[in-house]
Amino acid sequence: MTSGRLLRRLQPGRLAGQITFLILASIVCFQTVVLIAFHVLDVEGRRHIVDQSDFIASIILAVDAAPIEARGALLEEYARAAPFANLHLLNGRPVAVEVDDREFVNEIRMVQSDLWAGADVLAAAPPTDRAPGAMAIGLRKGGYALVSISQHRKPPRSVWRWLWQPEPGTPFLLTPWALSAILFFLSTSVLVLWASNAIVEPLIRLARHAEQFPGDVGDAGDKALPEQGPLEVMELTRAITRMQRRIRSMIAARTHVLAAVSHDLKTIITRLSLRSEFIGDDELRHKMLRDIDLMDAMLHKNLQYLRSESDTSDYSQVDLDSVLQTVVDQFAETGKRVRYRGGGRQMIFGSLTDMQRVFSNLVENGVNHADKVEIIIEETPARQLQIDVADDGPGIPDAQKEAVFEPFVRGEISRTIGNHSGFGLGLSIVRSLVERHGGTVTLLDRAPHGLIVRVMLPRAGDSRD
Known part of the structure; x- marks a missing residue:
């Protein structure tokens, strides 16, 4: 345990700090009571103090x-x-x-x-x-x-004289006062370390374990957190472990059901697409095929959103610069005005597929609502990678910037599906994937108009202890 972590734990608002304060106050009160009893109340103890x-x-x-x-x-x-x-x-x-x-x-x-x-x-x-x-x-x-x-040259047996007037020539560290202080701090340190390791450390591990949601980086699956610490902490650990298992089971059941429904809908969409080809009315056929394509795209986005909570078995070192350049090239080939400013090997630890999905979604949102999209990557002093996906579109009002991250919420309520408004899942997928990689996503205004989607990701080796 580093000294910095120990000092943070000893802050007054922390449990370890409160336990330390309680221990120190108890020791001081005990010593005060002993001294008062020895000097004021204990007649038997004063009987040997004869001139x-x-x-x-x-x-x-x-x-x-x-x-x-x-x-x-x-x-x-x-x-x-x-x-x-x-x-x-x-x-x-x-x-x-x-x-x-x-x-x-x-x-x-x-x-x-x-x-x-x-x-x-x-x-x-x-x-x-x-x-x-x-x-x-x-x-x-x-x-x-x-x-x-034999004793007449020594100070009288007074506690205060014993502490403050040691024999001449005694080294400071061997004086009664110094020895008492050293013993006091050693005893207190042992108690503080015990409280920190036996009580606070299990609570810290429990808090980290409770924050992990199925699919998060470092999620241990069904592996239960070791039950350590006081009885109350052990009971809380068991309760949180049971809760996480139930949540994991519910998510798995939901995913299986939706995957099965999506598979069946895929089959139905394929049949509808084939049957539409036999419709003689060209205008009606084009409308039906357009609706079928819209249903297929909607189904694809839903499956993407479900896969954003998948496992992390494919995590490895990823060159983010290469990922961004690939995404930009894909959109540029279709005639979109997308530009990338970066360079150098910007490595992160994560999933290559997930990163491609993240920035493909962001660029797709940008080109759907703006004429020009620009991606800029740079490293912050905190050794994090800052990726800005900026466009010159209408932007998003401040009141809606947090709401658009929710599933099925679109930037403009009045829009209907089909006119480049999307299905309201793109930013939800982005946030879910970025947070699984230990990063954050924020929406900022761009002058004079437009939107900046800022993604912060830890460099490789900085995301996990």
């Missing part, structure tokens, strides 16, 4: 109050109860050391304020090389207590 100076002062007061002969046993008890507190007794006053740590100096002052008046508290050398800085406190019964706390 270190109070802890040291309590130890010293207990040792100072104990008899001298009981101090050793008391130190052993403290060692078992608080292994992080290192307490040593000295007979004489230790050598004071200079301390640059302002926090440690403040801690010495706080311990001194918690003890008796005039207590002698000073910074001294640690008892061992691995121990942190220590402070020495003079006892009232003699001697000094040397105290060092």
